[in-house]
Amino acid sequence: MSTKxxxxxxxxxxxxxxxxxxxxxxxxxxxIKKEISRLWKSIYEKLEQGQVPSxxxxxxxxxxxxxxxxxxxxxxxxxxxxCLTTLQQALACASKGDMPKxxxxxxxxxxxxxxxxxxxx
Numbered sequence: 001m002s003t004k005x006x007x008x009x010x011x012x013x014x015x016x017x018x019x020x021x022x023x024x025x026x027x028x029x030x031x032i033k034k035e036i037s038r039l040w041k042s043i044y045e046k047l048e049q050g051q052v053p054s055x056x057x058x059x060x061x062x063x064x065x066x067x068x069x070x071x072x073x074x075x076x077x078x079x080x081x082x083c084l085t086t087l088q089q090a091l092a093c094a095s096k097g098d099m100p101k102x103x104x105x106x107x108x109x110x111x112x113x114x115x116x117x118x119x120x121x
């Protein structure tokens with residue numbers, strides 16, 4: 001019988017604090033994160049096309065963003081809140097009809113997201 005470990009289990013061995021943090025919470029956190037991605041993609045596409053997202057879409061995204069905040073690590077919590085603030089500014093500009101500014105903020109949300117993923121993954 002082989003005692004070789006799976007690559008995924010080897011990754012967890014190197015980051016036990018992450019495994020402990022997610023214990024009991026991973027399904028909820030991952031579910032919320034996927035919902036944020038889905039909602040943001042839809043809203044971003046509308047903003048790119050010069051369309052205003054519906055109030056229901058905006059509310060759903062902000063609620064999902066707020067719900068995920070409890071999963072934010074202390075080391076990146078401030079950046080998470082900055083991203084939320086930028087997102088809110090994008091939505092506010094869109095609802096006022098200032099689509100160029102909304103698109104600017106939306107691009108910043110994407111930039112912040114990519115930076116955080118590279119930095120903390």
